Amino acid sequence: DGGITQSPKYLFRKEGQNVTLSCEQNLNHDAMYWYRQDPGQGLRLIYYSQIVNDFQKGDIAEGYSVSREKKESFPLTVTSAQKNPTAFYLCASSPTGVQTNEKLFFGSGTQLSVL
Amino acid sequence: RKEVEQDPGPFNVPEGATVAFNCTYSNSASQSFFWYRQDCRKEPKLLMSVYSSGNEDGRFTAQLNKASQYVSLLIRDSQPSDSATYLCAPRRNTGFQKLVFGTGTRLLVSP
Numbered sequence: 001d002g003g004i005t006q007s008p009k010y011l012f013r014k015e016g017q018n019v020t021l022s023c024e025q026n027l028n029h030d031a032m033y034w035y036r037q038d039p040g041q042g043l044r045l046i047y048y049s050q051i052v053n054d055f056q057k058g059d060i061a062e063g064y065s066v067s068r069e070k071k072e073s074f075p076l077t078v079t080s081a082q083k084n085p086t087a088f089y090l091c092a093s094s095p096t097g098v099q100t101n102e103k104l105f106f107g108s109g110t111q112l113s114v115l
Numbered sequence: 116r117k118e119v120e121q122d123p124g125p126f127n128v129p130e131g132a133t134v135a136f137n138c139t140y141s142n143s144a145s146q147s148f149f150w151y152r153q154d155c156r157k158e159p160k161l162l163m164s165v166y167s168s169g170n171e172d173g174r175f176t177a178q179l180n181k182a183s184q185y186v187s188l189l190i191r192d193s194q195p196s197d198s199a200t201y202l203c204a205p206r207r208n209t210g211f212q213k214l215v216f217g218t219g220t221r222l223l224v225s226p
Contacts, residue, residue, distance in 0.1 A: 033213065040123065042202060042218035043159070050211055058213060090158060097211045101166065103149060104214055106158035 002027045006091050006107035013078065013085060014115050021076045021110045023091035031097035032074040033104065036060060037088040046089075049074055050097055078112065086114050116141045121203055121217035128193055129225055135189040136220045138203030145205035148186045150177055153200045153219065162201070163188070193224045 004025045013019045025032065030051050035043040045058030049068040063082025068074055074093075078085045088111050092104040120139045128134045138148070147166045151159035163170055165186055169178040176189045186205075190197055200219040206212060 031211070035216075040218075040221075042119075042121075043216040045213055045215065048213050056213075088156060092214075094214075097213070101147065101164060102206075103161050103164070104159075106160075108158050109156070111156065 004091060004093055004105055004107035006089075006110050008110060009108070011110055011112045012115050013112060016080045018077055018079050019112070021078070021089055021091075021112070023074045023076065023107055025072050025074075025093045025105070025107075027093060027095075027105060028071070029093035029095050029105070030071070031094045032068070033092045033094075034058075034064075034066065034074070034076045035090045035092065037090060043090060046076065048097075085112055087112060118142060118215050119203060119205060119217035121201075121220045123218050123220060125221040125223050127223045127225065130193065130195060132193050132224070133189065133191050134193055134222065135187055136201065136222075137185045137187045138205075138217050138220075139183075139185040140203075140205045141184070142205065142207065143181075143184065144207045145184075147206045148177070148179065149204045149206070149214075150186075150188050151202040151204065151216075153202055155200075159202055159216075190222075193222075195224045195226050198222055198224050 007022045033048040034046040047066040049055040091107040150162045152162045153159040165177045174191045202219040203217040
């Protein structure tokens with residue numbers, strides 16, 4: 001079945017540690033996105049990528065980094081510079097990000113917590 | 116002004132009630148809208164798309180008011196299974212766009 005896979009489902013980070021969240025899609029979508037959600041809050045955009053080897057900062061990119069070396073993969077690294085990383089992270093994709101009726105397809109999310 | 120604003124709620128209603136909540140947007144270029152439903156610690160799932168004046172799907176009706184720049188979601192005969200957070204996201208009709216979501220409105224339907 002086609003879809004988006006995020007792993008791990010739960011992740012724990014120690015102080016000063018970098019951690020990487022995985023996001024893989026087999027939908028052949030060009031555009032991919034990373035959102036962060038805090039309790040009782042909406043989704044805030046961290047980074048997005050319109051096409052392979054290209055990505056742009058979203059609204060809250062500080063303390064995060066991404067890569068888009070392959071069309072199907074868009075990993076997110078939470079660096080030690082991110083002082084408040086505890087949140088629910090959602091990866092999404094869309095065919096192009098251009099069409100008016102184009103919806104996002106979401107992964108099931110990763111809950112990151114700080115030890 | 117935020118690009119998308121929603122009343123966070125929670126809206127507490129009894130089973131069978133009709134409930135409506137709005138989503139206001141600041142960008143007049145927004146032409147279509149998505150309503151997503153999100154259960155706690157789950158991914159959002161598309162509930163309804165709104166492209167012109169409105170859309171209806173069973174107990175759910177979405178209406179767009181371009182003059183006042185808001186889109187509403189109405190749920191009739193609400194069920195406990197409707198308890199969730201409802202997220203709104205507007206889209207423009209041209210160019211690549213990163214989807215910006217409102218904070219969501221939380222609905223609690225009691226049996």
